[in-house]
Amino acid sequence: GAVVSQHPSWVICKSGTSVKIECRSLDFQATTMFWYxxxxxxxxxLMATSNEGSKATYEQGVEKxxxxxxxxxxxxxxxxxxxxxxxxxxxxxxxxxxxxxIDYEQYFGPGTRLTVT
Amino acid sequence: xxxxxQIPAALSVPEGENLVLNCSFTDSAIYNLQWFRQDPGKGLxxxxxxxxxxxxxxxxxxxxxxxxxxxxxxxxxAASQPGDSATYLCAxxxxxxxGKLIFGQGTELxxxx
Numbered sequence: 149g150a151v152v153s154q155h156p157s158w159v160i161c162k163s164g165t166s167v168k169i170e171c172r173s174l175d176f177q178a179t180t181m182f183w184y185x186x187x188x189x190x191x192x193x194l195m196a197t198s199n200e201g202s203k204a205t206y207e208q209g210v211e212k213x214x215x216x217x218x219x220x221x222x223x224x225x226x227x228x229x230x231x232x233x234x235x236x237x238x239x240x241x242x243x244x245x246x247x248x249x250i251d252y253e254q255y256f257g258p259g260t261r262l263t264v265t
Numbered sequence: 266x267x268x269x270x271q272i273p274a275a276l277s278v279p280e281g282e283n284l285v286l287n288c289s290f291t292d293s294a295i296y297n298l299q300w301f302r303q304d305p306g307k308g309l310x311x312x313x314x315x316x317x318x319x320x321x322x323x324x325x326x327x328x329x330x331x332x333x334x335x336x337x338x339x340x341x342x343a344a345s346q347p348g349d350s351a352t353y354l355c356a357x358x359x360x361x362x363x364g365k366l367i368f369g370q371g372t373e374l375x376x377x378x
Contacts, residue, residue, distance in 0.1 A: 154308075180364060191354060191368045192309075241308055245364050252296055252364040258308040 151175055152244050154257035161232055161264055168228045169260045171242030177222040178244035182254065183215075186239040198225045222247065232264040267292045269357055271369035278345055279377050286340040286372045288355035293333050296358040300329050300340050303352045303371070312353075313340070317360075345376045 151174040161167050171181055179200050184192040196206045196217050204217035214236075216228040225244075229236055239261050243254040268291045278284050288298070297316045301309040313322045313329040315338070321330040328341040338355055352373045356366040 182364075182366070191370045192356075192366075194365060194367075197363060197365065239306075243309075243366075252358045253299070253311070253314055254364065254366060255311070256301075256309040259306075261306070 150246065150255045152242065152255045152257040154240075154242055154260050156260060157258060158261040159263070161262070163233055163264055164231055166228055166230045167232055167262060168226055169240055169242075169262075171225045171227070171244065171257055173223045173244040173246075173255070176244075176255075177247045178225075179222065179247040180245045181219060181225040182243045182245075183217060183225070183227050184241045184243070186241060186259075188239075192241060195227075229262065232262070234264045237262055237264045267295075267357065267359060267367045269355060269367050269369035271353075271355060271372050273372060274370065275373040275375075277375040277377065280345060280347060282345050282376075283341070283343050284345055284374070286342070286353050286355075286374070288338040288340070288369055290336045290338075290357050290367075293336055294360045295333065296360050296364075298329075298331055298338050298355060298357050299366070300327075300338075301354045301356065303354060305352075309354065342374075345374075347376050347378050350374055350376050 155170045181198040183195045196204045198204045198219040206212045219225040241259045243256045272287045299314045300312045315331040326343040352371045354371045356368045359365045
């Protein structure tokens with residue numbers, strides 16, 4: 149149980165285009181999902197907290213107009229990188245918290261490798 | 266502001282050795298602490314979760330301890346194997362902040378056959 153999927157697993161796009169990444173909880177409902185980015189040889193940095201049916205909460209320094217987050221259902225959150233630039237190239241990982249869980253444990257997706265050329 | 270530090274940043278050991286990875290955090294107001302494993306280019310695998318009221322958790326060859334008052338946790342790996350080679354991350358769940366995780370920088374472990 150507690151499986152989180154991400155799609156796509158990797159994507160290459162041209163500078164100036166937009167890319168959408170999906171995060172799904174497959175066997176549980178997730179009121180809250182989190183989006184992280186990770187640069188090579190570095191740790192995960194929380195970008196935003198996504199709550200079903202409401203606006204995402206962004207961490208300081210993260211541009212909300214550039215990284216659009218939508219959490220339209222209890223099993224799906226999407227991250228759209230708008231007008232992507234090479235510096236947006238990174239590994240993006242989502243996690244989901246089981247709505248019925250009581251210990252705040254998060255389950256992580258396998259990540260999406262974004263390369264902007 | 267909560268900061269999580271992991272020492273060492275990298276570690277190379279021969280197969281069979283027992284080893285300890287260290288994690289420290291600056292604010293003891295945590296809900297729990299988790300240890301994760303990350304293989305290159307992959308997502309995270311949860312290894313152990315310790316609630317703030319607990320002192321340790323064990324799973325197979327892994328044992329994690331938590332001393333909340335001193336802001337420290339250790340991950341003990343017994344009889345290391347080449348398959349244990351990966352980056353190990355610790356993370357704390359902040360109290361009353363909706364489950365936010367703050368990660369350490371990780372320890373890159375290499376177990377030589």
